[in-house]
Each structure stands twice: as C-alpha cells, then as structure tokens.
Amino acid sequence: MTDFAYLSVGEAAELIRGKDLSPVEYTKALIARIEKHDRQLNAFLRFTPEIALEDARRAEAEIARGGWRGAFHGVPYGLKDIVDYAGLPTTAHSKILQGNVAATDAAVAHRLREAGGVFMGKLSTHEFAIGGPSFDLPWPPARNPWNRDHFCGGSSSGSGAATAAGFLPAAIGTDTGGSVRNPASMCGVVGMKPTYGLVSRRGVLPLAFSLDHVGPLTRTVRDNALMLDLIAGHDPLDPGSANRAAGGYTAQLGRGVKGLRVGVIRHFYTRDMQADAEMVAAIDAAAERLRELGAEVREIGTAPLGEYVACNRVILTGEAFAIHERWLRERPQDYGALARERLMAGAFVRASDYVNATRLRRKLTDAFHALFAHIDLVVTSSSMDPACRIDDPKAVEYTYARQSRAPFNVTGSPALSMPAGFSKAGLPLAVQFVGKPFSEALMYRAAHAYEQACGWSGMHPAIG
Amino acid sequence: MADGSLTVDEVRRMAAEIGLTRLTDEHLQQLLRATHAARARREALPFGSLTPADEPAHVFSLDAGDER
Numbered sequence: 001m002t003d004f005a006y007l008s009v010g011e012a013a014e015l016i017r018g019k020d021l022s023p024v025e026y027t028k029a030l031i032a033r034i035e036k037h038d039r040q041l042n043a044f045l046r047f048t049p050e051i052a053l054e055d056a057r058r059a060e061a062e063i064a065r066g067g068w069r070g071a072f073h074g075v076p077y078g079l080k081d082i083v084d085y086a087g088l089p090t091t092a093h094s095k096i097l098q099g100n101v102a103a104t105d106a107a108v109a110h111r112l113r114e115a116g117g118v119f120m121g122k123l124s125t126h127e128f129a130i131g132g133p134s135f136d137l138p139w140p141p142a143r144n145p146w147n148r149d150h151f152c153g154g155s156s157s158g159s160g161a162a163t164a165a166g167f168l169p170a171a172i173g174t175d176t177g178g179s180v181r182n183p184a185s186m187c188g189v190v191g192m193k194p195t196y197g198l199v200s201r202r203g204v205l206p207l208a209f210s211l212d213h214v215g216p217l218t219r220t221v222r223d224n225a226l227m228l229d230l231i232a233g234h235d236p237l238d239p240g241s242a243n244r245a246a247g248g249y250t251a252q253l254g255r256g257v258k259g260l261r262v263g264v265i266r267h268f269y270t271r272d273m274q275a276d277a278e279m280v281a282a283i284d285a286a287a288e289r290l291r292e293l294g295a296e297v298r299e300i301g302t303a304p305l306g307e308y309v310a311c312n313r314v315i316l317t318g319e320a321f322a323i324h325e326r327w328l329r330e331r332p333q334d335y336g337a338l339a340r341e342r343l344m345a346g347a348f349v350r351a352s353d354y355v356n357a358t359r360l361r362r363k364l365t366d367a368f369h370a371l372f373a374h375i376d377l378v379v380t381s382s383s384m385d386p387a388c389r390i391d392d393p394k395a396v397e398y399t400y401a402r403q404s405r406a407p408f409n410v411t412g413s414p415a416l417s418m419p420a421g422f423s424k425a426g427l428p429l430a431v432q433f434v435g436k437p438f439s440e441a442l443m444y445r446a447a448h449a450y451e452q453a454c455g456w457s458g459m460h461p462a463i464g
Numbered sequence: 465m466a467d468g469s470l471t472v473d474e475v476r477r478m479a480a481e482i483g484l485t486r487l488t489d490e491h492l493q494q495l496l497r498a499t500h501a502a503r504a505r506r507e508a509l510p511f512g513s514l515t516p517a518d519e520p521a522h523v524f525s526l527d528a529g530d531e532r
Contacts, residue, residue: 210521210522306508307508307509307510309505310505310506310508310509311509313502313505314502314505314506314509317502325482325483328484329483329484329485329486330486331486332484332486332487332488332491333486333488333491337490337494340491340494341494341495341497341498342498344484344491344494344495344498344499345498345499345501345502346502347478347479347482347484347495347498347499348478348499348502349502349506353506353511355520356509356511356514357509358520358521358522359514359518359519359520359521360509360510360511360513360514360518361520361521362518362519362520362521363513363514363518365521
C-alpha cells in the first residue's frame with residue numbers, strides 16, 4: 001500500500017480533486033497505520049474506522065458524481081475528546097463523563113463534516129483539558145512520536161501526537177493556557193490558537209469560558225491556514241463569537257516577510273524565565289532568519305511573564321472551579337489526581353481576586369495590543385524546554401509551568417507555535433509567533449516564509 | 465490567613481463550608497497544595513496598580529437588538 005502518512009491536506013486535496021487519490025484508499029492506509037502504531041502512542045482515545053470508511057466512501061461517491069466540496073473533501077481528521085461529535089461520547093478523558101454521548105456536533109465538528117472531512121476518531125487529552133499526563137484515568141496518556149518515553153505536551157495531546165505520527169494530516173485542539181501550542185511545540189507540528197472569538201466554542205466542553213480557544217494542529221503552515229479557513233466564522237450561538245467576516249488565511253502565503261516589523265520578546269525566555277540553552281538558540285535563530293528574509297527585527301518588552309501567567313491562572317481556576325464544583329462535591333474520587341488538584345485551586349479564589357484579575361487583564365491586553373502600533377508580529381518562546389520524560393512526574397511538573405503561551409490567552413491574541421529545529425537528543429524545538437487580533441493571515445505569511453526557509457516541517461519521526 | 469499557617473484541618477473546615485465534604489485525607493492534602501499555589505499566584509498580581517476606574521476585561525453590554 002502506498003505510504004500516504006505524510007501527505008499534507010493541500011497535497012491530498014489536489015490528488016483527490018484530480019481523482020488521482022481515492023479517499024477510501026487514503027483512509028484505509030491511515031487506518032492501517034493507526035492500527036499498527038497507536039498502541040505505542042495512545043493518540044486516539046476512541047478510534048472510529050467504521051465512521052471513517054463510511055465518510056470516505058461517501059466522499060468518493062460525491063466526487064465521482066462531480067460534487068467536490070472543496071479542499072477538505074475526503075481528507076481525514078480527528079477531534080480532541082472535549083469536542084462533541086454527534087452520537088459519540090465526549091469523555092474529556094475522564095471517568096466522570098464516560099457515558100456523556102453528544103446529541104449534536106460541536107460547531108467546529110459540523111463545519112468539518114460539511115466540508116466533507118473523514119472523521120477518524122476522538123483524540124486523547126489531559127483530563128478536562130487540565131489534568132495530565134496521568135496514568136490513573138480510564139485511558140492512558142498520549143506519548144511523543146519523536147520518543148515515546150517522552151511527554152507529548154497537552155492538553156491537546158492526542159491531536160499533537162496523531163498529527164506528528166502521520167496518523168492524520170490535521171486535528172482540532174483547544175487552548176486555555178497553551179493547550180494547542182504545547183503539543184505543537186513538543187511534537188514538532190504547527191498549532192494555532194486563533195484570536196478569541198474567531199472559532200466557535202459551541203459544543204466544546206469549557207475549561208474557562210473567557211480563555212478558551214479552539215484551533216487546528218497540522219504539519220505545515222499552509223495546512224493550518226486551510227483548516228482555519230474551514231472552522232473560522234461567526235456563530236450567533238456562541239456568546240463569545242466575533243461578529244465579523246473570517247477567511248482568506250492562505251491569501252498572503254508566499255509574499256515573504258520583507259518589510260514586516262518583527263518584535264522579539266526575549267525577556268520571556270532569557271530573564272523572566274531562563275529557557276533551555278538549545279531552545280534559546282533556536283528562537284534567536286528563528287528571529288535572525290526572519291531578518292535575513294527581509295523583516296525588520298528588534299527586541300521589544302512587555303509586562304513580566306509572571307504577571308500574565310498569574311492573571312491567566314487566577315481567572316482560569318476561578319472559572320473552571322465554577323464548572324466543576326458540583327462534581328468535586330459529589331464525585332471527587334472519580335477525578336485523576338492531577339485534574340483534581342489543579343481544579344481545586346479555584347476553590348478559594350475570592351470574588352474580588354477574580355474580578356481584579358479581569359481588571360488587570362484589560363490593562364495587560366490594552367498595553368500588549370498597543371505594541372502593534374510599531375510592529376506587525378511578535379516572536380517569542382512557546383515552551384522553555386524540549387519534552388521531558390513522561391514517567392518523571394517531577395520533570396513534568398517543572399516543565400509544565402515553564403512556558404510563555406498563557407499570556408496570549410489573557411490578551412486573546414492569535415498565537416502560533418511551529419517547529420524551530422531539534423535538540424541534540426532529537427526532540428523538537430519550537431518558536432511562537434503572535435499577532436494583533438484577527439491578523440492570522442499575516443501571521444501565516446510570516447510563519448510560511450520561515451518554514452520554507454528552514455524546512456523543519458519536512459522532518460518526521462521514525463515510528464514503529 | 466498566611467500561607468504557612470494554613471493546615472489540613474483548616475482546609476478540611478474550609479472545604480466543608482463550601483460543600484466539599486467527600487474529600488479524603490489525600491484529597492485534602494491536594495487541596496492544601498492547590499490553595500497555597502493559588503494564593504501565591506494571587507500575590508504575584510499587582511492589584512495595587514488598579515485604580516477605581518479600571519474595568520474588568522469582560523463587562524456586561526447590550527446592543528441595539530436588546531432594546532425593549
């Protein structure tokens with residue numbers, strides 16, 4: 001069977017449209033790959049080959065009749081298991097919700113279904129998108145395809161692992177404090193947390209209402225832009241949805257970065273936290289590469305990383321505890337230890353502290369957005385360290401907090417993590433691009449230019 | 465209450481007051497650690513820089529469609 005594992009969404013779409021690739025054969029190839037390798041990676045919490053084959057056969061028949069729906073028709077994907085897919089349980093990787101069968105699709109799942117995508121299954125997460133990696137849950141944690149003894153990031157763990165492992169060309173994750181960008185960083189793929197409100201959260205189990213974002217993980221920047229084109233747009237049934245036009249995210253690809261004003265927030269990873277030396281070198285090299293490509297690059301400053309992170313966590317834990325309070329009263333023993341401890345951090349957040357954190361959030365956000373009067377794009381760190389071992393709880397706890405993603409959940413800014421090289425141990429390094437609200441097209445333009453210049457996205461793990 | 469002075473017994477009482485009555489001793493140890501961490505995060509925030517006019521990031525608002 002031909003190896004379709006690392007076809008991009010764009011490549012697959014073109015082949016399918018030209019009838020040079022059968023969606024059924026493509027899907028069968030990925031099913032075989034998942035069946036062979038996922039026992040070692042646990043990317044899927046619920047693998048659904050029967051649904052995938054039904055979707056693929058439908059797509060093939062529609063395309064044969066001349067009914068090509070667009071660039072996602074016949075292309076496989078997966079959903080983090082906090083996203084509703086009608087008829088399947090949304091478990092959040094938790095015993096608490098094992099029987100929680102979704103009646104309808106989440107807005108994002110509906111859009112991918114309408115685009116003719118081939119649904120491959122529900123992907124592993126940290127419990128309730130906060131507690132992981134955990135070994136005391138009904139399902140094991142996902143592992144890193146670059147080295148299965150290492151953490152693959154989270155909480156969209158399966159989304160990152162499945163994409164990197166060539167199980168899927170695209171997956172959907174969610175991000176409240178960095179949970180799309182963390183697995184993207186650890187697994188060497190591209191993860192976008194779009195502007196708050198750009199992608200509907202309807203049908204996605206909330207972690208913290210005002211910080212939750214839905215976003216795509218893919219192996220290439222172009223694929224990520226294609227995916228955002230499919231899932232972005234106003235949803236009147238999501239109270240946080242931005243009522244504005246969306247789309248056109250591939251429009252600026254190929255235009256390069258000449259003349260773009262890039263601000264590098266170095267103090268996040270060299271002063272506020274000291275990142276691993278290989279990570280610092282990779283981020284600095286990425287900024288330098290953008291300069292070589294014609295961008296105007298200079299160092300800029302913003303509020304200390306710790307202020308953003310503390311603001312994120314006070315708001316997050318307060319909102320999350322409100323959601324989980326009843327279950328924590330009635331079924332505390334049914335949570336894994338990590339989720340229970342992280343969620344209980346909100347138990348005694350005072351109302352005044354929550355409100356003051358949201359007041360500080362406005363000040364941080366206004367000040368951060370003001371930077372964009374003088375720059376077009378921010379470059380900074382995502383993770384401070386390459387992936388640690390998954391069986392070392394102290395290392396997981398230490399590295400879990402060493403990140404600079406949470407600031408952009410506070411500000412609601414679009415933020416993208418992408419590969420920036422590899423450590424001497426062969427684990428992915430990553431850089432984060434951040435833009436002003438709704439500037440995703442420009443961010444993809446810059447990320448694409450960097451990707452084309454460096455070629456990291458063409459490297460894949462040797463699994464199996 | 466200072467962080468260092470918070471004990472498991474105090475956390476048990478505080479938990480009971482908000483209905484968290486089914487926590488085991490292990491759970492209470494977790495709650496104690498979580499509460500210390502939460503208080504440290506709160507202490508890291510410069511709330512003193514806020515003026516009375518600083519509004520929350522998300523405030524209640526209405527649009528024209530809400531006119532009655």
